[in-house]
Amino acid sequence: MEPFTSLTATAAPFDAVNVDTDQIIPSRFMRKPRDDENYHTFLFHDIRYDEDGSEKPDFILNQAPYRDARILVAGHNFGCGSSREVAVLALMANGFRAVIASSFGDIFFNNCFNNGVLPIRVADETAARLRAGLHASPGASMTIELEPQTFTGPDGATYEFDVDPFRKHCLLGGLDAIGLTLEYENEIKAFEDRYRQERSWLYP
Amino acid sequence: MAQPRTMFEKIWDSHVIVDRDDGQTLVYVDRHLCHDGSFFAFDLLRDTGLPVRRPDQTFTVPDHYVPTRGHSLDDSADEERAEMIVKLDRNAKEFGVTIFGLSDRRQGIVHIVGPEQGISQPGMLIVCGDSHTSTHGALGAIAFGIGASEVSHVLATQSIWQRRPKTMRITVTGERPFGVLAKDVIMAIIARIGAGAALGHAVEYSGPIFAAMSAEERLTVCNMSIEAGARCGMIAPDETTFAYVKGRPYAPAGEAWQKAVAYWKTLPSDPGATFDKEVSVEADEIAPMVTWGTSPEDALPITGEVPDPAEQADGGRRAAMEKALDYMGLVPGMKLTDIQIDKAFIGSCTNSRIEDLRIAAAVVKGRRVAVPAMVVPGSGLVKRQAEKEGLDRVFTDAGFEWLESGCSMCVGMNGDTIDPGERSASTSNRNFEGRQGPGARTHLMSPAMAAAAAVSGRLTDVRELSSTSSEED
Structure with a gap:
């Protein structure tokens, strides 16, 4: 996993709420190989392109100022619905490394961390203010610093954010969880031995 | 006297392997269900060179890509989809896990098959790389969906890192009105509280309506917990649950059954247990429901x-x-x-x-x-x-x-x-x-x-x- 330390990039405002992972990547692309050269086109495919494959000009990421965006600023319940991890991969294929929203679907939230994408939860008013600022100055960039847990908004103001210390540690080091968990092999083994005794009916 | 605990807390506590000071908990997974969409997770596992840690606790069944107008690979819409089913077969064989394959009568949707086979039981912690894993909580279990990376983690370690979710009790008061089904009850709840209302929460459904429901109806209710954003949904196990589980192929039998039931009876939330959030809905407000928009709310x-x-x-x-x-x-x-x-x-x-x-x-x-x-x-x-x-x-x-x-x-x-x-x-x-x-x-x-x-x-x-x-x- 690619480490995440800091990021300065164009931020795109995404005004819809309850953005489900079916919209982020329609299910028909889930069987495609992860190295498909068109993977970036799967992101938001059906709201981003017309049936003939041409771009819908209204869609935010098709607009000139946001083409290089690597930060998405959304509303509440972003990434709800299906557990499909490819929703994060499709964002990454377009260069996105951070999503700021007032809330996230739980599974999407975890999937982000497991792929080196930083999801940042902020208050509803903060998310709304950031999006308004980004609409007011199209193409404005933001800077996210993971170590001090801060980001600067399009207004130049600095905001602090919370991040789980364990997740932060993994992101900063680009560490995958399996490797870390294996360090607890003794604990897992001890748990299993005791558990199998106590719950013998689970192990006929 | 011990502090009264919710059903969620009891099951959660009994699955904790490691509790880190930073709030992360490594919890043990009793049953891991995989399907034909899990191929990427098996690829990730293969990259690590590790085996499946507990093949006997891992069950697989193709469901997402399977053809419905005939049940052979030739009936698949195209080769790409057929390949998804073949991959699961190959992975199951390579890693030595149980599979209910396309030609097996027991094949079906993973969340139907788990309870039907008695693989899902009360008191368990169950995961699957599918958001509707919340279904299995209807039997009095903690069951939640995970992403592909997490699936590979569970395959390799039989455990998963989680932050303990908050608890929410959704109580429906009163009796079920005429013509109202379990689906109407859960749809009415989601319409009332919203699609993101239960984010970060383990939901317990409570009230006479749920107590009077069949086990299958409860599965319908808990299935849609994720549509309110819930980490999981659960209903206290009772005689209805036990009767449903009893005699199923993977359910305990004989002396083991007695032991299991004795334990399962301790699972319901203690009187006086507190939830982080309480929601109440009156049954007589519920009627047959339909959606008109593009969110379940x-x-x-x-x-x-x-x-x-x-x-x-x-x-x-x-x-x-x-x-x-x-x-x-x-x-x-x-x-x-x-x-x-x-x-x-x-x-x-x-x-x-x-x-x-x-x-x-x-x-x-x-x-x-x-x-x-x-x-x-x-x-x-x-x-x-x-x-x-x-x-x-x-x-x-x-x-x-x-x-x-x-x-x-x-x-x-x-x-x-x-x-x-x-x-x-x-x-x-x-x-x-x-x-x-x-x-x-x-x-x-x-x-x-x-x-x-x-x-x-x-x-x-x-x-x-x-x-x-x-x-x-």
């Missing part, structure tokens, strides 16, 4: 009208409603019963169990479909049971297609989709844009309501249809 009683965004004070909500109505091709003020449909789908992990099919068949009996309609049983065993009861004939006589088990048109991944602009009456769980195919317009409802819509060609109050039928009788 966009639901109303069938007696209602398409809502008017202009009446919304909240700007965000107003914009979302306008967008949804535009996508759905509906205008405010239109009676929901005036909405014409193009297709009906009875199936999915929400509503494809034998009781669902009995309910739908009772509505369909003696009538004819007005639109193309299909029934996709949740498993090969559900299908066989339905055929034993003659339900297949009821459906086919009425003009329904009677198909093979799988996820089918709930998610359209096997090629069973609705054409752009078409409108479905569907017993599935998500009415998201494009969920049943690009441009598809989905109306969620119960199996009785979908059956009623299929025979009348429009959204219909099944209570009125039923009364007409009984007069004819």
Whole structure:
């Protein structure tokens, strides 16, 4: 996993709420190989392109100022619905490394961390203010610093954010969880031995 | 005297392997279910060079990509989809895990098969790389969906890192009104609290309605917990649960059964246990429900009208409603019963169990479909049971297609989709844009309501249809 330390990039405002992972990547692309050269086109495919494959000009990421965006600023319940991890991969294929929203679907939230994408939860008013600022100055960039847990908004103001210390540690080091968990092999083994005794009916 | 604990806390506490100071907990996984969409997780595991740590606790079944008009690989919509099913076979063989393959009668939707086989039991912690894993909580378990990286983690370590979710109790007071099914209850709850209301929470459903429900109805309720954003949904195990689990192939038997039940009886939340959040809904507010928009929270009683965004004070909500109505091709003020449909789908992990099919068949009996309609049983065993009861004939006589088990048109991944602009009456769980195919317009409802819509060609109050039928009788 690619480490995440800091990021300065164009931020795109995404005004819809309850953005489900079916919209982020329609299910028909889930069987495609992860190295498909068109993977970036799967992101938001059906709201981003017309049936003939041409771009819908209204869609935010098709607009000139946001083409290089690597930060998405959304509303509440972003990434709800299906557990499909490819929703994060499709964002990454377009260069996105951070999503700021007032809330996230739980599974999407975890999937982000497991792929080196930083999801940042902020208050509803903060998310709304950031999006308004980004609409007011199209193409404005933001800077996210993971170590001090801060980001600067399009207004130049600095905001602090919370991040789980364990997740932060993994992101900063680009560490995958399996490797870390294996360090607890003794604990897992001890748990299993005791558990199998106590719950013998689970192990006929 | 120990502090009173919720059912969630009891089960959670008994699965903790490591509690880190930073709030992360490594919890043990009793049962890990995988499906044909899990291929990437097996690839990730292969990259690590590790084996599946507990093959005996890992169960796999193809469901998302399986064809429904025939159940051989040749029936697949294309080679790419067939390959998904073949990959699962290969992975199961390579890693030595149980598989209920395409030609196995026990094959079906993973969330139907788990409970049906007795793989899912009370007190367990169950995960699966699918968001509707919340289903299994209906038996009194912690069950939640995970992503592909997490699936590979569980395969390798039989454990998963989590932050302990908060707890929420949703209490429905009063008795179930006439004509209201489990699907209506959960749809009404989501409409009331919103699609993100339970984010970060483990939900326990409480009240006489749930206590009186069959185990299958409870599975329907917990299935849609994720549509309120919940980490998991659960219902206290009781005699109904025990009777449901007993005698199933993977359920404990003999002395082990006695031990298990003794433990399961300790699971319900203690009197006085506190939840981080409490929500209360009155049963008599619940009627047969349908969705009108593109989020499961966009639901109303069938007696209602398409809502008017202009009446919304909240700007965000107003914009979302306008967008949804535009996508759905509906205008405010239109009676929901005036909405014409193009297709009906009875199936999915929400509503494809034998009781669902009995309910739908009772509505369909003696009538004819007005639109193309299909029934996709949740498993090969559900299908066989339905055929034993003659339900297949009821459906086919009425003009329904009677198909093979799988996820089918709930998610359209096997090629069973609705054409752009078409409108479905569907017993599935998500009415998201494009969920049943690009441009598809989905109306969620119960199996009785979908059956009623299929025979009348429009959204219909099944209570009125039923009364007409009984007069004819």
